[in-house]
Amino acid sequence: MRKNNARLVGVAVTALLGMTAWAGYKNSHTVSVTIGSNGSGGAASGSLASARNSSDTVQYIGCETHAYGGGSEIMCFARASNGTFGSCYSSNPVIVAIVQSIKGDSEIEIQWNSGSECTFVSVGNHSHLAPKNP
Template identity: 40%
Template sequence: MTKMNAVLGCAVAAVLAGSAAWAGSRYGYPVFIDLTQKKAYGTLGAARNSTDATQFISCDVHAYKDGTKNMSCSAKNTSGTSVYCTSTVAGLVDSARGISGDSFVYFEWDSSGACTYLGIGHSSEYAPKQL
């Protein structure tokens, strides 16, 4: 009976280890802001799921009846530092439209507050928002 329990225990351990390996890697990137290099990034899920009520990261797209469009990105980290940029560059506006609820967002800005870069990532590794 002892041998049977040992074999059964090994089988259960193998199944559990195997299912953990299949779960895949998971990363949450809290909001990071670098004022010197003028960049900010983070995952929407990590910001939303954080225990603080301070951090956020977002990008918005605005369209007007005359056909013009612009976008803006903003972020605030856990220490309360916040940044904001905006742009009418078509490529940046299009990129901002690609953000989903669980995206990784990375943006840069210049000294005038104009967005100069927007990178959006989608990955199974990014933790989704919890409701």
């Protein structure tokens, strides 16, 4: 009888430990903005959800798409919790398409040149990113 109880306890502990392993990796990616020296461009990255869920009321990151006469254009904006701000725009169809893949909890990385034109945009949708809280 004691052997059976010991086995049951062992199985229960193993099951509980196994459940913890299934919880998955979690990470937040607050907004970071870096401005190059002498206006040489910059970069920003962060998760939309991490920015929204942050305890400060300063940081944000995001992009928007605009359609006009014969094409479309995107604008991306980011502000870190220390107040550093950066933005860029692009009418490059490839960059516009990437920006259109942003979802509500995406992770975004942008880079821009001295003319504030987006030269790189990356959009990530990962299971380790937290969803936005209301």
